[in-house]
Amino acid sequence: MVDIIVKRIPTEILLQIFHICKDCQDSAQYLFNLSLVCRLWREVVQGCPTLWSDIWLDVSSDMPKLERQVKYQLERAGDTLLSLAIEFPSHSARRWTEQECAARSVQLAEVVRGSMPRWKLFRMRAYLRETRLFFDNCVGHTPHLSHITIALSDIKFEAGVSRLSIPFQRPVGADSGPPIQASFMSCLPIYPSLGASITSLEVDVTSIHPHTSDLIAMLLSCPNLVRYHLRGGFGQTIGIISDPVQVPLPHLLDLRVSGLRDSVYILGALRFEGLRSLSIDVFYFPPVLQDILESIFRSCTLLTAVNINGSMFDRLDAPLLSGFTWQPVVLPSVKQFTFSRANAALLQLFRQLSLPCAQTLEIHRAPCDVAYHLMSSSAQLASASFFELVDAPLHHAPITTLPNPDTIVIVGSLELLSYIDAPNLCALSLTNTKGYHNIASNIRSLIERSTPPLRKLRLIGVHQLTDEDLIWCLRRLPFVEELEIGSSLLSDITLRALAAPSPPKQGADVGVLLPRLRSANFWDNYPTPHGLAALAASRSAVAWTYD
Template structure:
């Protein structure tokens, strides 16, 4: 500061004026001689100002250069600049959990713009470039070839979605790489499907397959009856929509599958399940409306390892024997098929989680009574539901409650309303029961999924927070998070 003050004094002293400040501010009339002196001072001052402006511009430039140097060197000594390539690789790969087909999978390209060092590391990670998502007709062959080159020989996760038009060379290019497929999601027309013929017997790494066929076969009968996925030794997880659009039935290695998600007719489901004795997880969506079979479509199917099941029609349970079932998601209907399933499956059946899209609280009460081992109850409340009856039934009273062994409860408000007063009464009644010797087990967790704008009152939130502070697990999810959690109910 002293140096700057001295510099200021030197500059001011360089302008020699014979006039005092009082004289200049007094408004006195100057003589011609005094006018010449004043004009000379003005000239000298203006030249000095120009020099000072130039000097200040130069100082500003120098200051900016110094500031830039400081910032660059600060960045150079930051911790993330000292990370070894192995750690950077893990960070980059953690940004790539495999996503749904709506994602364009552009993340690796963005990660390569963080800095030159990270870009070099990214280009050396084959697994960073293995997600290939081709949707519609705006995907370039150059981009595909770049991904294939950068991924080297790493297993590929392939999403290919278009039905007609577009560049079939893209699919042909992917077919050429079929030995590298580990995940494939294909949304194709019958005309495009023929390009898959040559993958048969060439997909040793394929573990997950998703396939949808759009449009229907309109051409002449094809002599090509090949089934590209019939031979896939590692395939364990398959999902497909109605495949009747193909010119011939699609054959899959059902006997080795452990997970199946399918939309098909009831007879097609029966035929498929009869060939999948090793299933552990299944999602059975009946494509026919109001499916209600007159009876068994053949003998009941024994699936000894099936632990988790979604079925869109309770009537279809008449086809099954599931001694290992633990997690069931159903659409509400008369509970008799489920009760019969419990009887057929024997004493080894110990259902632990029941998820239900409900209409009649009495059905839930009947099912819980027949499945006393149920510990988790998840209910999707629809717009037409009156939740008071269900909440009243779940509330611990002098005569006990329904589902006395249920320790975790979730409500998904899919357009329906939750009567908050009755909800809080139910939660607090099950939380306050004695740990031992009570009418039911103590509530361990409560979850609310609110996908639409249906905010809880301030008092409800405060009471739930109080219960959380006492040890109850409380989870409240809104909007997209709630919707995603609801989708997780279905295997």
């Protein structure tokens, strides 16, 4: 019966299933196993060239076996473009000497070299010496290459820079092939010919020790980069250069730098004006970074996303630096702005910023006045999140009206809540972690001031909210559908208010609290089991959760 059903599956459906289930590692063995199921499957597998175009070579196998595998898959793949992955085993898994391993790299290069014009993807994981030997013996044109990934194994930090020359070639001209996405781990690529085709470059230098000049030389060979991600180790340094060099990247849209302690040396060398996304996640923010970021903000008027993350060791409440001149900086296109743990120098810059088109704002560990300034400059906010703000006094700041926010999240001090008017707010999440004492009055004021049509309400750690406060708030929020209250003074009094009333006497008008409620989660509060059971029984349509 099963055999009959299998044979009824259309060939095109079988092929889709085989392609989806095909493992990128050892795909040849997977296809051989499929061909043993029945004659139909064997004919489908053997007759589809694209199934055989992913060639994964485990160099721990015997070389004659690898040669037969490559020859067989190339024959079955026909004229289709190829994805080639080569993986050398770790030292502990090897059965051969270093000289034999070197010979394998050369032999493997000779086996696959003839197929280079058909490569669309190339991946390799190996040690530096065998990788270099492979590339030294695998020089040729790769007109269809669009992805290249190289990961070096067991590179020690003390070993210095591992430079790797990429011998793949491209014809010069308009039809030079597709753009290339390149990723390198524990090595810096050198492009004798391929650099102009690289549009996306990811480099992980965590295990090596490059100098700024090495990184600049690499970038100068890739003038058409659209996306550049540089990842370093925690607190890793790259060093200053004696003669400043400028690296023009006129096409760069996405820049991410993480981990480096002195990333300013590479950031200061880059020149771009069309940047759309900027992400800096580093160990240390030197004062000069303020100038670099201000220059980027002023020159890159199309910037839409900014993400700045600093170190937990930077002082959050340091005074303004001397000699500071106030010059407003407008980011006219930014839609998403996030920063965390900025130091005094960057806080000065952020106090200058205006985000007139920002839709998402997320701020971690910053003075309350900086959060207030950025929030009040963002009239189009749809989502605002504030985490662990420092209680810097706002000195009688006016209430800011946010006409469009869908969601507001505040974790830590809730002081900022006193300065917000959000008449269209749909979701509010408040988590008090600092023992803030004016919670009740601030929440009441927000609800009274804004009368928001809340659908979701989350109140955590609001120990100052009594049952009376909770009931007052809930009566004025009739649209709430999802409710969560944790670590509060909530008791059976609030539960009885939420319960469905008894059938009213004739002529009486008794409404239910939160008539649209669909789910509620109460935890670490003070209700009794009897109160919880009575509430659940009175409103069975609501999904109640207690902990």
